[in-house]
Amino acid sequence: MNEIKFQERIDAEKKIEPKDWMPDAYRKHLIRQISQHAHSEIIGMQPEGNWITRAPSLRAKMILLAKVQDEAGHGLYLYSACETLGISREELVQQLHDGKAKYSSIFNYPTLSWADMGAVGWLVDGAAIVNQVSLQRTSYGPYSRGMVKICKEESFHQRQGYEIMAEMAKGTLEQKAMAQDALNRFWWPSIMMFGPQDSDSPRTGNAMKWKIKRQTNDDLRQDFINKTVGQAELIGLTIPDPDLKWNAERGHYDFGEMDWDEFWSVVNGNGPCNKQRLAHHKKAHDEGQWVRDAAKAYAKKQELVAN
């Protein structure tokens, strides 16, 4: 097959499978995006994991534990999908450790109070749902199927976060203030999860041509904002954007200018927690070497027994 036949296959809405011919550029684009998605899932366990020992009740602890465990599973599905493109897990992790691969900027912000667990579930997983529901229709088979599985669990993640925010917003004045503070700190970083504006997005052109992405960054961001404003109003919290206003003509919310200097600074490694997140990942990875060695030794033994 050649590029013309490949594009005809994409345009005919046929999924591309691991054994199918694909342009090198398509393969490389997917490895970048899927690996960064997988890294995001795993690094994203840190800000929430930070609150498991300090959850305010056994129920809250169990819910948060289950959610963080889900994220590890999401990382597993995505690394596995990425490996079908001919790169090893070891190489992917090394790229992360060498700063050659990114993960979502949102996870470089600190989680300072229990209300942040609500804001993360409600906003970060809420944004992830908008992005990932769209990615269920991505052209690469293993990625698309992984998204279907992940989306089923994301809705629980978003609901548990929103429940925390709703409880606190109708609690004492201090609790409501804590919830509002979390919304103030997580609103803008959450809408930055959708990436740069389309006009400033080097990847979107090919991503849309190859149907890796089905909607652009700006479309998904707008969709998320439209969905979320009413949820904040319902629980009496205020979104920290004075320019946020329903535009009946557009049928969308108008919203304020994002701080793109902050965005690129965090994406390029200079956010509040970038160094801490990577150091923690490296430490955990090194401490887990014995598990990987034991699993490999066991697999080798099984192979010998089988032959």
Ligand code: 3HC
């Ligand atoms: N944080 C970090 N890097 C970002 C970013 C962000 N918020 N937004 C964009 N970037 C990176 C891109 O990865 C790309 O990097 P590269 O050139 O090194 O590959 C570069 O900035 C240019 O951005 P583009 O918009 O041109 O790149 P994309 O077309 O890849 O779009 C994206 C960016 C929308 C993040 C897209 O990659 C995507 O949809 N990725 C899959 C979804 C994902 O990664 N979500 C992250 C959160 S996962 C999560 O929240 C889990 C939940 O369970 C909590």
